[in-house]
Amino acid sequence: MSTITRDYKQTVVERVERDPAFAQALLDEAATLFLSGEPDTARLVLRELVNATVGFEQLAELTHKPSKSLHRMLSPNGNPSMDNLAAIFAAIKNWLQVTFDVRVVASA
Template sequence: MALTRDFKDTVVARVQNDPAFAQAMLDEAVTLFFDGEPDTAKLILRDLVNATVGFESLAQDIHKPAKSLHRMLSKSGNPTMSNISAIFAAIKHALKVEIRTTVVMA
């Protein structure tokens, strides 16, 4: 029988061991928000929170209940822009990176 690993565990391990992968996930979440795909962006942010600061620590950092943060970053969550901004800032700080996006003029 083949050994398998949970997808979320794989993402956590890769984010913690590969700074370029973590940066790419953060950049992709931002790009998805800008491109009108917030549901997918929130799920990527959820994985990044789990792999970096964790929901309890994030809750303390941005002064929101952890349970509310879990709901915000669910597919059906509806976070405010100020909450999304605070989440991005916390992840940015944890990863010690800047957000990089590419703007394409149509």
């Protein structure tokens, strides 16, 4: 009996294509991870979202940043500035045609 495995990146792309709410959930998750102090995971989620939606070449045009720089920023060892993160989030948000609804929840 053979085992069928799917490429993770292809699975994300297919899910985003058929379920726009999934793309928005990934963007929300990336923002939440950044704000919760988990930038490494947030960058990886953003990277997958870019690959599944706008692509790095189009993101480069939208952010006016070189594609290679964007790849480095969203790599496991990337260290994007706040300005660059804001530009990336804004470009993806506009591409997906979604808005952010930011809520602050007080911790107990």
